[in-house]
Amino acid sequence: MTLTTEALAAHDDVDPEIRRFVVALNHGYGQFSDFAALSLPERRAAAEIVRAPWRAGGPVMAKTVTAELAGCRARFHYPQRSDTPQPALLYIHGGGWTMFSIDTHDRLMREYAARAGVVVVGIDYSLSPEVRYPVALDEIVAAYQALRDDAGDFGIAPAAIAIGGDSAGGNLAVATSLRLRDAGERPPAAMLLNYGAFDPAPTASYARYDGPAYMLTVAEMDGFWRDYAGDPATLVDPLVAPLRADLTGLPPSFLAVPECDILADANRAMAARLGSAGVPVELRLYAGATHSFLEAVSVSSLASAAFDEAARWLAATLRRALA
Template sequence: MPLSTIALQGAALRALYRLPRRIRRLIAGAPIRLDDQELALDAQLFLRARELSTLPALSKGTPEKARRDLDKGAAIAAGEPIEPVAVRELTIDGTIPARLYQPDELPEGSPLLVFFHGGGFTIGSITSHDNTCRFLAKHARVRVLSVGYRLAPEHPFPDGVDDAVAAFKYAHANAAELGADPAAIAVGGDSAGGNLATVVSQLTTRAGGPKPAFQLLLYPSADATSETRSKQLFAKGFFLTRDDMDWFMGHYARTEQDKQDPRYSPGLATDLSGMPPAYIATAGFDPLRDEGEAYAESLRKAGVPVVLTRHADLIHGYANFLAIGTRFREAMFEAAAVLRVGLEISPKESVGE
């Protein structure tokens, strides 16, 4: 899809959201109510626009094609690059690509978020989540290190986990060069990226540190073994589908037994004591909703400070829909605010013993 076509589709989509509410409702259709929730008009209009457009499903075709399609789609829904944010490309351990975001006039020795993009461990990239990272950097007033971990099926489980852990250790060891405070390094991500952030927190905590100071988990995948109610209710029609999830998991897992590994399904971990404080956000119309909320409850039972928010009117993927409507950005403003506060008041434990 030529860049001009992407720009035109983005402009058309944003124009759709500027129409009077009455017209937007007519286009979107009657309100969708399910599980005592009503889908936000912004979300329903986005789903309707996808139906009317040429944008493919998340898991259509080969992984290579799906990756290209996601990058194109992200450029349409995420909007123009958020400024002022300085950007620098770098490489972790000589092999893992990364991008460092620094908001305007942020002093040295400030907090840092190590961010892992979503995409079912199979698609997604630093590029697809560029504006998500810019948004968090600007509005949470933190540096953001976005990590291009290896993807399946070329690199199945646990290669992505190994890269995620290496990225956090790199950030801690090179905090001064990154302009960060080594005692205020958070991990975070959306969907599969939220899974990786969770796993990094578990592995580094059990190893005795250094560990993250905070976790920012946006609609994370936490348990590939559970057949939850939300997976049944929202299997079709709400952006992320059951077919998509099966496609992703089929590429990421080498065997069915992999799904029982807490590094794959962190919700199965038996000891969550001492985990970093966490913000977990779920979306009401998301197949992953229930497993994310179950993980939040497990953290609470282990004595870990947790802020859980269910955005009952939203769908999976909202962290990337920053240029359309207002509701998606509202949810991300909350995430940025909690991240900023969490890093300011969390115990400074990431330096370890």
């Protein structure tokens, strides 16, 4: 379905600047005849094209390096040159475990690097359904361990490495922290979680915000869970659905939650469960924002404010980790 500005205007709960972003993306995908009928490789290629304008521009880095980290393509964004090791954020892109890349999320990562003054590292983990759980999680755990163990080689302070991600990336960030904790290793210094996919169970926000006007549909999300988990029985695994996990001992967490998102309720529940487990947690609910709204930063003051809030929290949390 291709939405027009007029059609979306009926959804007056969406911030007008975010609405421009949603309409533009829907129009972009509409340029491909019967997008849903394309093969998965074709859909991935189309998504890279459609999202290209939204990753352009933004902060200029002192240095950007694309390399390999634990067997995955990785990109290191350094916002300033420094002779001393810097705090860092390992960022995991979203896309329902099946789509997107460090290219689609390049501006998002540079925004965090510039605003928080930290090195941001993104990785291209293996996508589903070609591989399924736990392959992507295994790769991200290995990437975090390599980043920590060889931190000096990357100009990074090993005690001040955060992990974060959006949507499926938020899921993988929490699962990585759980895996490290359960292995007796110190988890990352912080978790930065943007509209994460934390549990497949439907909630009230599923019914309220379903449809292309809000970026992410229930049918899409259900398909993403199936592609990632494979066997439906796997969906109850707490490393697949981390809202069901014991969250004790996880790092301080910041959750950016768009109000107009089918995942909003699960994010509120994750914040509550983290708090009940004794984890310092901050939740920011952004009225009028939809899923993926941070990618609209070039046109959205709301997205820019959300970046600023998260960056202030991240910089302060990582400074404490260095102390």
